[in-house]
């Protein structure tokens with residue numbers, strides 16, 4: 001048997017082998033892609049980065065991204081995903097930045113390359129529904145005795161606040177330069193603190209969601225936040241405004257504050273909606289404010305946590 005004959009004799013076996021293994025590789029690739037790109041896998045990305053704007057009656061261009069049904073319904077302009085064809089899908093083009101404005105509108109940061117690939121695979125793979133097990137992220141409540149961290153409050157801030165308070169939100173630049181789309185930005189000191197770790201009553205953020213400081217937040221409310229969400233945010237601040245890993249925010253001593261609220265006592269102690277203010281001869285007091293008056297307070301957090309008023313002005 002010469003070499004040619006031997007190879008020829010082996011050919012059918014080789015072909016069979018190739019066919020078997022190729023099919024195996026293909027089907028496992030397809031299965032892998034299907035398993036990874038059902039709607040279940042991308043719903044959490046939409047919930048975290050898109051649904052804050054793309055939901056309800058005011059959804060931009062009528063496009064809701066809060067359920068598979070609504071994603072498939074598309075916008076006033078038509079379908080945003082074309083099964084099997086990511087390049088022709090407006091949703092994919094928007095997250096890649098091929099169509100402008102790029103999504104999420106709040107970016108940068110935009111979606112990560114892995115998140116974009118997952119969504120592309122979902123479209124390429126035929127818009128597989130999955131089990132429907134993935135629910136839009138509901139704020140996870142801390143268990144009894146567990147510390148409240150950013151993980152517990154982030155879903156509230158992302159869904160109700162970040163559509164404006166982001167690098168490029170619905171109002172353009174973030175209002176008052178204040179972003180609420182990351183822990184670092186939420187607790188940032190910058191020009192002043194809006195979250196005073198350990199002291200919810202001295203936190204303008206709490207005053208705004210309670211409506212003690214005006215305009216009340218969220219700016220597009222009502223509806224405002226549910227009482228249980230407000231209590232959770234207060235608890236988070238009281239426990240030190242911890243990050244997602246549980247590390248408390250830096251101590252606020254020396255930070256500047258700008259607070260709004262109603263004076264409810266100026267006799268022995270000055271109080272802003274129950275928050276004691278330390279007032280002395282150096283405090284500048286404008287327009288003769290008295291109990292019941294709505295005021296703006298410029299203050300500094302002292303080392304012992306006291307809120308020292310530098311200026312109190314009737315509004």
Ligand code: HEC
Pocket residue numbers: 046049050051052053054060061063065075076077078080090091092094095100101103104105106111162163164168169170
């Ligand atoms: C801050 C609010 C906001 C966020 C967050 C946001 N969008 Fe948008 N989106 C808009 C606005 C406003 C438009 C309309 C812009 C335009 O095209 O004029 C829009 C338009 C779109 C369109 C175009 C629809 C069409 O038919 O042309 C798609 C697709 C889209 N968004 C997908 C997304 C996705 C996916 C995400 C999350 C990754 C996201 N958006 C996050 C506000 C937002």
Ligand code: HEC
Pocket residue numbers: 157160161162163164165170171175176178180194204205208209214215217218219220225258
């Ligand atoms: C629809 C847009 C929009 C949404 C949503 C929104 N805000 Fe605002 N926010 C604004 C605007 C506009 C201002 C400036 C208002 C003013 O004082 O004139 C502002 C101001 C603030 C301030 C004052 C900042 C400072 O420097 O004193 C805080 C704190 C705040 N918002 C927190 C929130 C929180 C918390 C949420 C979510 C529960 C929220 N906002 C949702 C638009 C928005």
